[in-house]
Amino acid sequence: MRFDFDKIYALYPRKGEGKKRGMDICARKITNVSNYRRFKKAVENYAELCRITKRERKYTLMFSTFVGRWEDYEDLTEEMKSNGMSGNLGLAQRIITGEVYGKKEEEEE
Numbered sequence: 001m002r003f004d005f006d007k008i009y010a011l012y013p014r015k016g017e018g019k020k021r022g023m024d025i026c027a028r029k030i031t032n033v034s035n036y037r038r039f040k041k042a043v044e045n046y047a048e049l050c051r052i053t054k055r056e057r058k059y060t061l062m063f064s065t066f067v068g069r070w071e072d073y074e075d076l077t078e079e080m081k082s083n084g085m086s087g088n089l090g091l092a093q094r095i096i097t098g099e100v101y102g103k104k105e106e107e108e109e
Contacts, residue, residue: 008040008043011040012063017064021063039070
C-alpha cells in the first residue's frame with residue numbers, strides 16, 4: 001500500500017530541510033493504515049503546538065528528525081485540551097524546555 005506522505009508534509013510547520021530523508025523514513029516505517037493515521041495526527045498536533053507557542057523556525061524540528069520521534073506528539077492535543085487554554089501554553093513551554101521528558105531533571109543532577 002502506498003500512502004500520500006506529501007499530503008501530510010504539506011501540514012508540517014517547517015518546510016525544506018529534512019524532507020527527502022524524512023520521506024524515505026516514512027516510506028520504510030509507516031506501513032499500515034493505522035500508523036499512517038496516527039502519524040498524520042502527530043503532525044497536526046506538532047503544527048498546532050508550534051502555532052500556539054509561536055515557535056521560531058530555527059527551533060522547529062526538521063521533518064526527518066520529527067519522523068524519528070513522531071509518537072511523542074501523537075496525543076498532545078488531547079492532553080493540551082484537558083488542561084484548558086492556560087494549560088496549553090504551560091504544557092507547550094514544558095515540552096520546549098524538556099521538562100515533560102525529564103531532560104531538565106537530568107541536566108540539573
